[in-house]
Amino acid sequence: MSQALPRIAVFGAGSIGGYLGGRLAPVADVTLIGRAKAMAVVQDDGVSVTGGSRPPRYVPASALRTATGPDAVAGADIVLITVKSADTVTAARDLAPHLDERTVVCSLQNGLHNAELLRAELPEHTVLAGMVPYNVVQTRPGHFHQGSEGALMLDDVPAARPLIATLAEADLAVQPHADMRGVQHAKLLMNLNNALNALSGLPLRTQLEQRSFRACLALCQREALAAFRAEGVEPAKLMPIPPALIPRLLRFPDAVFRRVARRILAIDPHARSSTWEDLQRGRVTEIDMLQGEVVAMATRHSLPAPASARVVELVKRAEKTPPDRRDTWTGPELLADLRAACR
Ligand SMILES: NC(=O)C1=CN([C@@H]2O[C@H](COP(=O)(O)OP(=O)(O)OC[C@H]3O[C@@H](n4cnc5c(N)ncnc54)[C@H](OP(=O)(O)O)[C@@H]3O)[C@@H](O)[C@H]2O)C=CC1
Ligand SMILES: CC(C)(CO)C(=O)C(=O)O
Known part of the structure; x- marks a missing residue:
């Protein structure tokens, strides 16, 4: 039967x-x-x-x-x-x-x-x-x-x-x-790239191949890691290197990064983040649950999270702008903007 x-x-x-x-x-x-x-x-x-x-x-x-x-x-x-x-x-x-x-x-x-x-x-x-x-x-x-x-x-x-x-x-x-709580925190670290990808207007792989965009992600991840520590949460190890070392890896020169981070770059050349898809379709994004979560957690522990706060602001602005009138950011532009927010 x-x-x-x-x-x-x-x-x-x-x-x-x-x-x-x-x-x-x-x-x-x-x-x-x-x-x-x-x-x-x-x-x-x-x-x-x-x-x-x-x-x-x-x-x-x-x-x-x-x-x-x-x-x-x-x-x-x-x-x-x-x-x-x-x-x-x-x-x-x-x-x-x-x-x-x-x-x-x-x-x-x-x-x-x-x-x-x-x-x-x-x-x-x-x-x-x-x-x-x-x-x-x-x-x-x-x-x-x-x-x-x-x-x-x-x-x-x-x-x-x-x-x-x-x-x-x-x-x-x-x-x-x-430990799904640890997994969710580790996934949040990855998802901090969602908004950066959406602001870049580029496919994920092309964006992550650029050191300036990776440096933006590293800034956001460092803020998140500090907030996680204050919260007492250990993000799970989803990649061969521990989450705390990923910001350092992200800052490697492009040629070195391409060699050592093959797994991170193993993405279909057309793939984009779900935040990009939301903006494209004129929908509200999940930014409050991504960089917004880092800002909220950091605030609870009196920690600064200026890069994450700026990314939230930029995505909320993009949500209100029709796709055909929305500016995209180059990596150096976005990095300069986030660094200015951190000063
Ligand atoms: N896309 C991706 O690559 C990944 C996404 N995720 C996560 O998975 C989750 C889903 O993402 P994703 O699939 O991209 O989202 P989508 O927006 O593509 O899918 C959600 C769908 O649910 C519909 N919906 C919402 N409420 C209702 C309802 N009450 N009745 C019927 N349909 C409803 C939405 O319609 P409407 O838009 O009209 O509200 C939308 O079509 C998110 O948390 C995302 O962050 C995780 C990993 C990767
Ligand atoms: C898989 C990943 C990290 C990037 O596409 C994602 O979760 C998303 O797009 O929401």
């Missing part, structure tokens, strides 16, 4: 949700929950997933369900939360009346507090913290491209095992981790 497939609902079928839903569809009963316009495209044309060192996959509309309302999570074994951080609390409140008691909820968002916010809103449920290390861009409606590598990370608890097994069956690299 064949076993029933796990029922997985993806709440917020944008870049990450659409990609993971598409990759999971062959091994799970997937429901994508997203905006009406996006779901109409999936109903007509299905989903295509590319990248991530795997063959491209086309998932016909008949191989997954689509929905636009939170009631579609009823009966799900697992709900993946893939809305932007600002939408987490509303999502939890909308989902609460429709979740079965046994349903496991998993945040796959960036930022430090999403799992915590979900736990506060859904006290009856097991909520897992997850982390997506790689980049996904929706290249056109219904087409999701993974532009860099890495393994998903999830809380190392028994309730995570069915999800870990399903992800692994879908050939998605996944690692349980005992």
Whole structure:
């Protein structure tokens, strides 16, 4: 007798949700929950997933369900939360009346507090913290491209095992981790580049190949590392070198950096950060949960974080400017600006 497939609902079928839903569809009963316009495209044309060192996959509309309302999570074994951080609390409140008691909820968002916010809103449920290390861009409606590598990370608890097994069956690299708080802080260090990438207007790889942009990132990371220390949080080691040494690595000359940091530069030449994608689409970004989080943490401990504060200001200004009137920054310009803020 064949076993029933796990029922997985993806709440917020944008870049990450659409990609993971598409990759999971062959091994799970997937429901994508997203905006009406996006779901109409999936109903007509299905989903295509590319990248991530795997063959491209086309998932016909008949191989997954689509929905636009939170009631579609009823009966799900697992709900993946893939809305932007600002939408987490509303999502939890909308989902609460429709979740079965046994349903496991998993945040796959960036930022430090999403799992915590979900736990506060859904006290009856097991909520897992997850982390997506790689980049996904929706290249056109219904087409999701993974532009860099890495393994998903999830809380190392028994309730995570069915999800870990399903992800692994879908050939998605996944690692349980005992310290997801440390992982989230380490991911925040990486995500401090999101805004710099968006301000540069360049693909991630081209931007990170430039020492001046990396020096901007190093400034922000140093402020974050000082704030983490004051907060008593040890960021997890997600790369071969410890997080505290990454700012030093970032400042290496370009030729040396290209040689020693191959893994950081192993990014699809067209990949961009999710903050770039937000600005491009005229949406509010997650900057308050990125550099904004560093400023808040530093302030709590009476530490300075002028570079991070300036990046927040620049991104908020960009949010208010239409894409065709928005200036992009060269690396030397941005570095001079952030250094001036630090004086
Ligand atoms: N993209 C990436 O490369 C990575 C992203 N992440 C993180 O993953 C999370 C998701 O990011 P990403 O996939 O890029 O975001 P997207 O904006 O592409 O996807 C979220 C989708 O959810 C939709 N949505 C929001 N609220 C609802 C609702 N109530 N009902 C139905 N649909 C809803 C949004 O619609 P609308 O826009 O209309 O609100 C949007 O289409 C973020 O925290 C991000 O930082 C992590 C690693 C990499
Ligand atoms: C993968 C990474 C770090 C950069 O694209 C990201 O998390 C994002 O774009 O939000």
